[in-house]
Amino acid sequence: MKMRAGSAFTLGAQDAAFLRIEHLSIVAASRGAGNIPFMSRALGSRLSPDNRRMTLFFSAADAHGLLAHIKTNGMIAAIFSLPSTHQALQLKGSDAKAEKLLKSDGKLVASYRGAFVEHLKQFGHSPTLIEALLTPVSDDIVSVTFTPSAAFSQTPGPKAGQAVGPAR
Amino acid sequence: MTLKVDAIRECLDGVIPGTIATCAADGTPNVTFLSQVEYVDSEHVATSYQFFNKTRQNILENPHAQVLVINPFTAARYRLRIQYLRTETQGPLFERMKAKLAGIASHTGMAGIFRLLGSDIYRVLEIESVPGRSMPAPPRRNCLAGLRAASERVRSCTDLEGLFQETLAALDAFFGIRHAMLLMLDGPAGRLYAVASNGYEESGVGSEIAVGDGVIGVSARERTPIRIGHMTSEYGYGRAIRRHIEQDGMGVILENEIPLPGLPESRSQLAAPILAFGRLLGVLFVESTEDLRFSYDDEDALVTLAAQLGASIHALQHISETSEEPAARESVLPAVAGAPLQVRRYAEDDTIFLGDDYLIKGVAGNILWTLLCDYSEKKRTSFTNRELRLDPRIQLPDVSDNLEARLVLLRRRLAERNGNIRIEKTSRGRFSLIVTRPLELIQIRTGLVR
Numbered sequence: 001m002k003m004r005a006g007s008a009f010t011l012g013a014q015d016a017a018f019l020r021i022e023h024l025s026i027v028a029a030s031r032g033a034g035n036i037p038f039m040s041r042a043l044g045s046r047l048s049p050d051n052r053r054m055t056l057f058f059s060a061a062d063a064h065g066l067l068a069h070i071k072t073n074g075m076i077a078a079i080f081s082l083p084s085t086h087q088a089l090q091l092k093g094s095d096a097k098a099e100k101l102l103k104s105d106g107k108l109v110a111s112y113r114g115a116f117v118e119h120l121k122q123f124g125h126s127p128t129l130i131e132a133l134l135t136p137v138s139d140d141i142v143s144v145t146f147t148p149s150a151a152f153s154q155t156p157g158p159k160a161g162q163a164v165g166p167a168r
Numbered sequence: 169m170t171l172k173v174d175a176i177r178e179c180l181d182g183v184i185p186g187t188i189a190t191c192a193a194d195g196t197p198n199v200t201f202l203s204q205v206e207y208v209d210s211e212h213v214a215t216s217y218q219f220f221n222k223t224r225q226n227i228l229e230n231p232h233a234q235v236l237v238i239n240p241f242t243a244a245r246y247r248l249r250i251q252y253l254r255t256e257t258q259g260p261l262f263e264r265m266k267a268k269l270a271g272i273a274s275h276t277g278m279a280g281i282f283r284l285l286g287s288d289i290y291r292v293l294e295i296e297s298v299p300g301r302s303m304p305a306p307p308r309r310n311c312l313a314g315l316r317a318a319s320e321r322v323r324s325c326t327d328l329e330g331l332f333q334e335t336l337a338a339l340d341a342f343f344g345i346r347h348a349m350l351l352m353l354d355g356p357a358g359r360l361y362a363v364a365s366n367g368y369e370e371s372g373v374g375s376e377i378a379v380g381d382g383v384i385g386v387s388a389r390e391r392t393p394i395r396i397g398h399m400t401s402e403y404g405y406g407r408a409i410r411r412h413i414e415q416d417g418m419g420v421i422l423e424n425e426i427p428l429p430g431l432p433e434s435r436s437q438l439a440a441p442i443l444a445f446g447r448l449l450g451v452l453f454v455e456s457t458e459d460l461r462f463s464y465d466d467e468d469a470l471v472t473l474a475a476q477l478g479a480s481i482h483a484l485q486h487i488s489e490t491s492e493e494p495a496a497r498e499s500v501l502p503a504v505a506g507a508p509l510q511v512r513r514y515a516e517d518d519t520i521f522l523g524d525d526y527l528i529k530g531v532a533g534n535i536l537w538t539l540l541c542d543y544s545e546k547k548r549t550s551f552t553n554r555e556l557r558l559d560p561r562i563q564l565p566d567v568s569d570n571l572e573a574r575l576v577l578l579r580r581r582l583a584e585r586n587g588n589i590r591i592e593k594t595s596r597g598r599f600s601l602i603v604t605r606p607l608e609l610i611q612i613r614t615g616l617v618r
Contacts, residue, residue: 027236029189029199036232037189037197039247040298061299062245077197079187092196125184132243132301152222154200156282161221 009149015089015164016051019080022112023119028056028078028144030069030096038065042078043134043141044112046105054078054091055099055145057109059136067142070096076146079154083120088154089164093146101143109141171295172210176237176246177464180205180213181397183240188215190226190233198222203282205235206265207464208289213248216269217255217286224288227252233290236298242305245298250290257286260392267386267394311465314342318473327593328484329576332364335452335477340366343466345454347431350442351377351384352450352573354531356565360388360451361530363577365429372429373580374528384451387439391448395438395467397460426526436461440470444478447568452477481570488572489553492597501549501602508606509588513537515613522585531564532578537609538562539601540589544609553597575599 011019018024026042040063042056056078060067070076076096081088113134117127151164179186186202200223204216213235217224227233231252238245256262266284318338325331332350339345347367351360358379365371380389387394434455442450452474454462462470512521518533519526528536538561542548556562557571564571579591579599590602 025201027187027199027201029197029234031189031191031195031197034232035191035193035195035230036249037191037199037234039187039189039199039234039236041236041245059300073195075195075197077189077199079199079201081201088201090199092198128303129240129243132303133238133245135301137299137301156201156203157219160200160219 009151011047011051011148011151012164015151016047018082018087018089019045019047019054019091021082022115024080024082025116026056026078026080028058028063028066028076030066030076031073032065032069038069040066041133043136044105044109045080046108046143052147053145054093054148055143057101057105057112057141057143060140060142061137063142063144066144067098070098070144074146076144081154083123086156088156088160090152090154091146091148092150092152093148096144096146099143099145101141105141105143171246171297173207173213173248173292173295174210176239176295177207178241179237179239179244179246180207181240181460181463183460184238186235186237188223188233188235190223191230192222192226193229198226202235204265204269205237206261206268206287208261211292212253212289213250213292214256214261214265214287214289216265216282216284217288218269218282218284227288235290239302239305242302243300244302245300247296247298248292249294249296250292253289253291255286255288260390261289262287263386263390264392264394267383267396270396309344311343311463311469315469315472317342318469319476322473322476322480325480326484327596328481328488328570328572329364329579329593331477331480331484332576335473336364336366338473339454339470343469345456347456348452348454349429350450350452352570352577353379353388353448354565354569355448357530360384361577362426362428363450363573363580368429368431370427370429371580371584372426373584374532374577375426375428377428383437383439384453387441387453388448388451391441391443393438393440393467393471395436395462397436397462431455431457433457435459438462438467438470440467440474442474442478442481444475444482449478449481449570450573481573485570485572488597489557490597492552492554493595495550495595495598502604504604504606506588506605508608509586510608510610511540511589512610512612515611522589525585527585528578528581531562531569532574532581534562535574536578536582536589539591540603540607540609543601543603544607549601549603550594551599551601553599 029037029039031037044057046055074095076093079090117130120130153162153164154160186205188202189199191197206214208214233250235248265287269282269284321334321338325334336348339348349365351362359376362372362375379385383394437455439451439453517529519529520533588605593599
C-alpha cells in the first residue's frame with residue numbers, strides 16, 4: 001500500500017487502544033540510500049491524545065542509522081507487538097522527525113521498561129536481561145515523532161500485512 | 169575483528185524473536201517479527217518463508233534487508249545487513265528449519281499457523297554490534313574440550329559393542345547428556361534399529377523407526393542434524409505403537425514390537441546422522457527434559473563425534489569380517505538342563521519367540537535361527553562373522569549391511585531375556601553360542617494374522 005502524504009488516515013479506536021498498552025515490544029525501521037533499511041528497538045512510545053501523532057523513544061547511539069535516515073527522507077515503519085498474544089500492528093509514516101523530549105518523557109521511558117519487564121517475566125525471561133535490553137548505555141534518549149499514514153495488522157498468520165483503517 | 173555469523177549464532181536460537189526490516193521498490197520501509205533465523209554458515213543465514221507477506225514481496229523487489237537479533241543470555245544485540253539470494257523448498261536446510269519451526273510454533277501457541285513454505289537464504293554483508301547494555305555471558309561447558317575427551321575415549325575401542333557403549337558413556341561424562349540412543353540403518357527396509365541406549369528404563373535395543381519419521385527419521389532421510397529446543401508432538405519420534413499379532417487360529421495375543429525408548433517429557437532433541445564414505449550408517453540421538461538444552465555448539469560436537477563414530481563403525485565392521493583372530497581354545501560347554509525351551513520362528517518375517525516372549529525379528533532373527541539350527545543339527549557352538557556373511561541361509565539386505573551391528577543387537581536382546589541362550593564374543597570376528605536348556609525348535613510357515 002502506497003502512502004499518501006497528508007492523507008486523511010486516522011487510527012481506529014481499537015488500534016489506538018492497542019497502541020496505548022504499555023508493555024508492547026516496539027521496533028522501528030527506516031531506509032537510507034540505495035533503499036537499504038535500518039532498524040532499532042524503541043524504548044517506549046507516546047500516542048497523542050487525538051491519535052494522530054506517534055512518538056517513539058530511542059537510544060541515540062543505538063538508532064544512529066534511523067536518525068540519519070529520517071533527516072533525509074522522513075520514512076519510518078514501526079511494529080508494536082504484544083508478546084502474550086502475538087497481536088501486532090505496524091504503522092508507517094513519511095514525516096518522521098527527531099524532536100525535543102518533553103519533561104515527562106524520562107518517566108515514560110522508565111515506566112515502559114518496568115511494564116515490559118513485568119510482562120515478560122511470565123514467559124520466563126530474566127528481568128535483568130530485559131532491563132539490559134531496554135537501558136541505554138548513557139542518557140542519550142531521543143524522541144522521533146511521525147504521523148501514522150497507514151496501519152497494517154501483523155498478527156502472525158495468513159492475514160498478516162492486511163491494511164487496517166478507522167473502520168475496525 | 170569483523171564479526172561473522174558463527175560468533176553470534178546463539179542469538180539465532182529463537183528464544184527472543186528477531187525482527188527483519190525490508191524496503192519496497194518505492195522506498196517504503198517495512199518491519200516485522202521473525203519466528204526463525206537459521207545459521208547456515210559464517211556468511212549466510214536463512215529465514216522462514218511462511219506466508220506471502222510484505223517482507224517477501226519486498227525482498228523479491230529489493231534484496232537488501234536487515235535483521236536484528238538478541239543474545240538470549242547477555243541481551244547483546246546485533247544488526248545483520250543481509251542480501252536475499254534464493255529460496256529453498258526442500259533438502260537438509262529446509263528440513264532442519266521445518267523441524268525447528270514446528271517446535272517454536274508449538275512452544276509459542278502457533279501450532280497450525282506456522283508452516284514452512286521455504287527457507288529464504290541471505291548473504292550476510294555486515295554485522296554491527298548494537299551499542300547498549302549487556303550482561304556477562306554465563307560460564308558454560310566447553311564443547312571442544314568435551315569433544316576431545318569423547319573422541320579419545322571412542323578411538324580406543326576395538327569392537328563395535330564397546331564403541332557403542334563408550335560413545336554413550338562419553339556423552340554422559342563429557343557433555344552431561346544423560347539420555348541417548350544409537351540406531352543403525354537397515355537400508356532396504358528403510359528403517360533404523362536401536363543398538364544401544366543410555367538413561368532409559370528399558371534399553372529399547374531392537375526397537376525400530378522408519379526413515380522419515382520424527383526427528384530421528386528425518387535426520388536419516390535428509391542426512392542432516394535435526395535439533396529442536398522446544399519439543400513438539402509433530403516430531404514425536406513415533407514411539408513404535410505396539411501392534412498385536414494373533415497366532416494363527418489360536419487367538420493368543422502376542423507382541424512383536426519393542427517400543428522405542430524415550431523421555432515422556434522430552435523438551436529438547438538432537439539427532440545427528442552417522443555417515444561414512446558417503447553412506448548413511450545410522451543416527452546418534454540425544455534428548456533432555458530441559459527446553460533449549462542443546463546449542464549450536466552441542467550440535468557441532470555431536471556431528472563431529474558422529475563422523476568419527478561412522479569411520480570407526482566402518483573400520484571395525486571390515487576388520488570383524490576379514491581378519492578374525494585365531495580361534496581360542498573351545499571353552500567347556502555349560503551343562504544343558506531343565507525343561508525344553510520352545511523356540512518358534514515365523515518364517516514370514518523371521519520373528520523369533522522364546523517360549524511366549526517375543527525376542528527379535530528380521531535379519532537378527534534369521535541369524536539366530538541359523539545358529540540354533542546348526543547347534544541342534546550339528547552341535548556347533550563356534551562361529552565366525554565371515555562365514556555368516558557368506559552363509560546362503562542368512563540373507564543380509566545388502567552387501568554393506570553391518571553384520572556385526574546385527575550381532576550386537578542379537579547379543580543384547582538375548583542378554584535382556586531369560587539367559588538360556590547367549591552369544592559370547594570369543595575373539596575378533598568369532599563368537600560362541602551358549603545354550604543352557606534343551607531347545608525345541610518350531611518352524612511356523614503360515615503367515616501371522618495381524
